[in-house]
Amino acid sequence: MRSTNTKFRTLGSSLIGTTLMVGGTALMMAACSNVAPLPKEFSQDTLPMSIGVPSGHKVVLETTATGVLNYECRATPAGPFAWTLVSPQANLLDRTGKDVVAYSGPPAKWTHIDGSSVVGNQIAVATNGEFNLPLQLARAEPSMGTGALQNVSFIQRIKTKGGVEKTKPCGTANGGEKVTLPYQADYIFWRPV
Template identity: 35%
Template structure:
């Protein structure tokens, strides 16, 4: 019997709730429970770089605002990757696993393990993060060559982030 974890996720548009089934590949360990779900809206920032003789867009950083289920701004998501909650607590994570739920349409869903904490507050107890319900954010499909080396492009994305603690 396969155990499914179902999380309520929030979409800002009309505060519609949808059930999200977390795929096995990105589930957190069973001893952790969700403590916060936020909706992110912002950009994935890419840079045109030369890698192994070929130019390609590489991920630089996210730049997103985090909103609660009422649509109120509660934090930010930026390079690190770093998540900061409104009262100042922060976490930095590293990607443990990912799954492409909408190849060619949206960035991957992720399992992120927190590797550092700063400040006291809600994020002080966070150990894992899921990025789910992604929309957009893929690297640009063109415009990266020697003439564009070092240039940056922002690509709009939305996602839900679920923060887990013990």
């Protein structure tokens, strides 16, 4: 009789535990269904309209860049001297952390590890703080090679940090001087739907 009671108690405890677990899971799922999903990194909702990608396009690649920008103090066509971008150098990692694209220029060129590449021409910018590169929208020229960057139509530069020289003067006294600045940014690649 004792062994039968022990079996029923064990079975009863197991049944109650399972019921509580299933019920608790159902309550948690119901509670979570009312929580809005996290926004995707490439959401246009939080970006200035000036750098928004026109409708009819979809994201094909999201990357995060860490690199440097090489500047030279030069006279501008309007006359005054200014820090002028000579070349960017950055490695772009996809959302899994894999190094997938090299960024170089000028002109601005992104080359994927699969051999495909794209050149972009800036069409819009939006300020992002005094010492950060502006946010940017570039229109892609027809891509070279087949692969991940094939048929890319736009490249967005968002979430910029650093990359702007504001502390060192640039004028006739130091014309030709060079400076290298670190920067970070996300580059989002788009193609037509």
